């Protein structure tokens with residue numbers, strides 16, 4: 001997923017479905033009412049991180065044209081090269097799920113210094129919910145006593161996981177799922193040479209264009225199809241929960257849960273026309289709890305978790321026979 005986002009070459013202009021929010025940002029900039037901290041909240045495949053980067057370019061570009069960074073000036077080029085002295089990007093370091101307090105402290109120390117290029121300083125914190133408690137507390141001070149000409153953009157896909165103390169000091173902007181027409185148009189421009197059914201792809205990605213692009217271009221699509229085949233096989237008693245759980249060990253737990261969730265959603269929508277099996281609601285609830293548990297970073301035996309979920313999955317369909 002992140003791979004696709006970083007491969008989108010044109011990161012200095014917003015994506016088509018960001019238009020309204022982009023206009024809001026430009027209005028704020030034009031009237032000098034840009035808040036010092038913004039949370040951009042959206043499902044991961046909607047491109048909140050992309051939008052945050054486009055805004056960073058916009059703030060650091062010296063030749064903004066019609067509200068969008070030029071992509072050519074020295075500000076844009078140094079940002080593109082990853083060496084802009086007034087741009088900071090904080091994410092969990094390798095092998096960690098968290099943004100640590102010392103990363104935030106280093107950021108706060110840097111932003112109090114005068115900007116090296118004499119303009120704005122921009123920081124992106126992604127994903128913002130990865131800050132642990134100590135990190136959030138360290139950031140609070142910067143939010144309470146904002147530096148002039150400094151913009152902190154927090155990118156989030158789980159707003160509720162960000163402490164209220166942080167949320168209340170930021171302007172919160174949410175990006176919804178784009179209309180199918182806009183998303184399909186954007187995808188068809190990028191997938192011209194691929195033999196894919198774009199509408200089906202977008203359905204699989206629950207309307208999230210970047211996720212759909214990831215399915216079509218990365219290994220995500222194939223992996224997901226394998227998991228859906230496993231779920232089908234278990235429904236037909238052609239595969240045991242134990243073997244399926246073992247086969248699923250190779251996938252990222254977060255991806256796996258998302259794929260199963262999406263499969264169950266589609267199954268439920270399909271079943272609405274017939275008689276919806278109430279056991280599916282119970283199963284869905286367990287999946288959501290499992291996802292919460294995973295995202296909380298708590299230690300987990302995934303083999304046991306998948307076995308438990310798959311045993312339940314098989315039972316739903318056995319009970320109906």
Ligand SMILES: [Zn+2]
Nearest residue numbers: 061070073076
């Ligand atoms: Zn520029």
